[in-house]
Amino acid sequence: xxxxxxxxxxxxxxxxxxxxxxxxxxxxxxxxxxxxxxxxxxxxxxxxxxxxxxxxxxxxxxxxxxxxxxxxxxxxxxxxxxxxxxxxxxxxxxxxxxxxxxxxxxxxxxxxxxxxxxxxxxxxxxxxxxxxxxxxxxxxxxxxxxxxxxxxxxxxxxxxxxxxxxxxxxxxxxxxxxxxxxxxxxxxx
Numbered sequence: 001x002x003x004x005x006x007x008x009x010x011x012x013x014x015x016x017x018x019x020x021x022x023x024x025x026x027x028x029x030x031x032x033x034x035x036x037x038x039x040x041x042x043x044x045x046x047x048x049x050x051x052x053x054x055x056x057x058x059x060x061x062x063x064x065x066x067x068x069x070x071x072x073x074x075x076x077x078x079x080x081x082x083x084x085x086x087x088x089x090x091x092x093x094x095x096x097x098x099x100x101x102x103x104x105x106x107x108x109x110x111x112x113x114x115x116x117x118x119x120x121x122x123x124x125x126x127x128x129x130x131x132x133x134x135x136x137x138x139x140x141x142x143x144x145x146x147x148x149x150x151x152x153x154x155x156x157x158x159x160x161x162x163x164x165x166x167x168x169x170x171x172x173x174x175x176x177x178x179x180x181x182x183x184x185x186x187x188x189x
């Protein structure tokens with residue numbers, strides 16, 4: 001994010017966008033979790049679709065946020081995150097044929113990389129407020145990625161429910177940031 005974008009990040013319209021964006025990210029994730037725990041846990045084809053949808057949604061969300069926050073060129077960490085999420089969606093598609101361990105390994109690499117990039121985005125947006133939760137989320141995602149990779153080498157049979165705690169923490173951090181920005185907005189009025 002350029003210094004121009006950092007200065008713009010304090011604009012009320014961008015703060016409202018971030019608040020809306022974080023609520024939207026949390027809401028979509030909660031719906032994903034509900035689907036994963038109910039239908040996805042019982043129907044393999046639905047689980048596969050949900051595993052594809054998770055990184056695909058992350059790519060779409062990162063592109064949309066970057067465009068609303070100064071464009072992809074001014075937000076290289078989000079542009080790279082979107083690209084990695086698109087590649088991950090394709091990698092998950094191929095990993096599904098190899099089984100759950102391969103899928104968890106792909107998710108692990110993705111969680112590590114996207115976590116680092118989310119951390120960078122949070123640091124660059126620190127003037128916007130509520131970014132400490134995004135920074136923590138990036139750190140947690142990176143650590144979760146390491147755990148997924150380790151789990152992928154195990155003997156257990158990881159399924160979609162292995163991703164649910166990771167997704168739940170992500171939703172939590174998005175909600176914290178959204179409420180933080182909402183509180184900040186209310187205090188400024």
